[in-house]
Amino acid sequence: MNELLEMAESVFGDAWDSAAAGLDAELWRTCEETGLARLTLPESAGGSEGSFADATAVLRSAGRFAARVPLVETDLMAGWLAHAAGLELPGGPLSAVGPAAAAGVSVVDGRASGTLRRVPWGRAVSAVVAPVDGQVVLVTSGAAGIRVVEGMNLAEEPRDDLELQDVPVRTAPLPAGALEQLRLRAALGRSLLLAGAGRCALEMAARYATERVQFGRPIAKLQAVQQMLALAAAEVAAAEASASAAALEADRDGIAGASVAIAAAKARAGEAAGEIARITHQVHGALGFTREHDLRVATTRLWAWRDEDDAEAVWNEQLGDLALAAGAAGIWPLLVGRD
Amino acid sequence: MVTHSEMTPPPVGLPPGAAALRVEVRSFLAEEQAHGHWRPRVDSWLSGWDERFSKELGRRGWLGMTIPTEYGGHGRGALDRYVVTEELLAAGAPVAAHWIADRQIAPSLLRFGTQEQRERYLPGIASGEIYFGIGMSEPDSGSDLASVRSRAVRVDGGWELTGTKVWTSGAHHAHAFFALVRTAPAEDGNRHSGLSQLIVDLHSPGVTVRPIPLLTGAHHFNEVVFDRVFVPDSMVLGELGQGWHQVTSELAFERSGPERYLSTFPLFAAVVGALAEGDPDRGRRRDLGRLVAHYRTLRRMSVAVAGALDAGAAPETAAAVVKDLGTRFESEVIDVARWLVPVVPDPAAEGGLSRMMADAVRHSPGFTLRGGTNEILRGIVARGLGLR
Incomplete structure (x- = not known):
């Protein structure tokens, strides 16, 4: 586990490039060579058979170094869904979307038409997997009839619409419970990335505070600044703890069994994201507000990812419904789960 | 860092x-x-x-x-x-x-x-x-604990203790407490030296326990005054002069337990019960769910520190983070509860939501004070971040 973390930090740390955008093809090759690319997939799907605890180390690290590779999409989402449905996995980076983003697509006689909305890394992956009308559909990139309309999120990561016109696709029946699992897997992965990005912003702000001199001393010596950064550190710790604990529960109880923990993780990490970005920008002053400064690499990801794979509002509402169903007597057991 | x-x-x-x-x-x-x-x-x-x-x-x-x-x-x-x-x-x-x-x-x-x-x-x-009770704070020593002035002087077979401790919960019922006292002058530049922990029998001659009523009027806190109280050598805890080190090593236990985020949980459970009887709108369900996400997270953080302590680690920064987040949250639960289920707090009520709200509101100032104020704890976190 520690070796895995060290490897991930070394691989992603070396690839840090705040000026670049889009898929980091070289980093992706390294991820494939080191087994990080398909970390949790079974060996039969070309995976490393890692646990969600392993994914915790890798994804927090990927978030911390703003790795420009679709790890969550390839490993936790598309690879899992296609493999679970019995579809053979193509090589290379993969992406997936949920039923809402695929709602405009229909499949007739093995040919798909319609638009897949905001496909993460859509322009750069070898295939996209999506649930359509009770089936799992695998769209191979480069097939005739695909038009890519490039888009992006707040961090300028590719979020592309794929317009399909009579595109030949592979399909298989959607396994039971797969829609909910896909949603939870995406949220778990996104929570871990958020925690990593939060750590990155905090480290930058703590370092900047010790370097920036005002009133004749580093601003880190001002108690007002210390108190602000301690608040940010607490939010980072909350994001890390909730996401890592959700992974622990997913290993123990399965993804569906960890649904409360995952909902709590995405909601809590998403809430932390805004506060971490606010404080770390405040500490950086106007400099962090410029294109030139690296802080934006972390904070734009915090802002982008908190709203992707459902925002706090959605997850909190779900948790609120569970709390109401539990009632006064059941609320504590809901918090404890299967511990 | x-x-x-x-x-x-x-x-x-x-x-x-x-x-x-x-x-x-x-x-x-x-x-x-x-x-x-x-x-x-x-x-x-x-x-x-x-x-x-x-x-x-x-x-x-x-x-x-x-x-x-x-x-x-x-x-x-x-x-x-x-x-x-x-x-x-x-x-x-x-x-x-x-x-x-x-x-x-x-x-x-x-x-x-x-x-x-x-x-x-x-x-x-x-x-x-x-x-037991704990005798740390004094009238002039709160967050600045190393400034304690209670003194023990060497006498035949033990120590003679003089001074005053405050905010001692339960001292009027307890059998004994640990008192942090000065047994030797501070060495040059090290205020943490010369402090020791003594186990003081609260029924010893020369000990006076006086109530310090909470703002509710309830008697939990006390002032404990020592007037030349004899403490035998056998009741020195640990090593003479190591009191500071010993006290601070207790703090990780004190700061990260479930009591640092659950003090108002019974109020929360009552609010869930009240809401479940009606048909709360989407906004209220979100507010309620947000507290669930926070509770779950705080519990995980607190358990993780317990696990680290159990494994022999001394996660001082993590414990400070749990207490800072957890105790602020205990008060936030009151605010959200007021929003979700408006009720007039009634300190005279036998029980129920109005009584819990009354107790929670009036106890809330203590949450972020006891066990080290949150501002002091954030200073510990800031040190962990390499800022000081």
Whole structure:
């Protein structure tokens, strides 16, 4: 586990490039060579058979170094869904979307038409997997009839619409419970990335505070600044703890069994994201507000990812419904789960 | 800067047997309430002094759980103890009498105490019959604990203690407390030197215990005055002059437990119950769910620190983070509860939401003060971040 973390930090740390955008093809090759690319997939799907605890180390690290590779999409989402449905996995980076983003697509006689909305890394992956009308559909990139309309999120990561016109696709029946699992897997992965990005912003702000001199001393010596950064550190710790604990529960109880923990993780990490970005920008002053400064690499990801794979509002509402169903007597057991 | 794992220890699973233990505790608590022995209350670890209940817990083996059996304890792990304490707090059970003895006195005696001290106190702590207080703060020493002025001077066979301690919870009922006192002048430039911990029998001649009523008028806090109180050499805890080190090593236990985020949980449970009877709108369901996400996260953070402590680590920064987040959250629960279910707080009510709200609001200033103010704790976190 520690070796895995060290490897991930070394691989992603070396690839840090705040000026670049889009898929980091070289980093992706390294991820494939080191087994990080398909970390949790079974060996039969070309995976490393890692646990969600392993994914915790890798994804927090990927978030911390703003790795420009679709790890969550390839490993936790598309690879899992296609493999679970019995579809053979193509090589290379993969992406997936949920039923809402695929709602405009229909499949007739093995040919798909319609638009897949905001496909993460859509322009750069070898295939996209999506649930359509009770089936799992695998769209191979480069097939005739695909038009890519490039888009992006707040961090300028590719979020592309794929317009399909009579595109030949592979399909298989959607396994039971797969829609909910896909949603939870995406949220778990996104929570871990958020925690990593939060750590990155905090480290930058703590370092900047010790370097920036005002009133004749580093601003880190001002108690007002210390108190602000301690608040940010607490939010980072909350994001890390909730996401890592959700992974622990997913290993123990399965993804569906960890649904409360995952909902709590995405909601809590998403809430932390805004506060971490606010404080770390405040500490950086106007400099962090410029294109030139690296802080934006972390904070734009915090802002982008908190709203992707459902925002706090959605997850909190779900948790609120569970709390109401539990009632006064059941609320504590809901918090404890299967511990 | 501290590493990830120092600020966020890895999540820990509970040991096998924890689930069965939890079921046992829950069924006991349900039985107690069915008999009307007590009503769930907020902040029960400060205000719920109930010696019958403490002895009952002792009888069932749920106090002194981590104390070795040779001292009357049960030789179980810290995480087993965690399960019991969180269940008691979530139920709002009256745990104040034994709380300090079980939480930090017993671990300190095991770590620093002599054989005689352990034999004298640990069996009674485990049976729920010996209660302790903590004597740290003084009238002029709050956050700046190293400035304590209580002094012990050498006399034949022991020490003669003079000074005043304040905010000592339960000293009017407790048998003894740990007093942090100066036994030697501070060495040049090191205010932490020359401090020692003495175990003071609160019934010794020369000890006066006076109430310091809370703003509610309730008597939990005390002023403890020593007028030339004799403390025998055998009641020095640990090493002379090592008091500062010993006290600060207790703090990680004190700062990260479930009592740092659950003080207002009984109010939250009552709010869930009230909302569940109606048909709350989407906004209220979101607000409610947000508290669920926070509670779950805080619990995981607190358990992770317990796991790290159990593994022999000293996660000072992580413990400070838990207390800062958790105790601010305890008050936030009140604010959200007021928003979700408006109720006029009634301190004279027998029970129910209006009484819980009254107690929660009036106890809330203490949440972010006790165990080290949150501002001091953030200073510890800032040090962990390499800022100071």
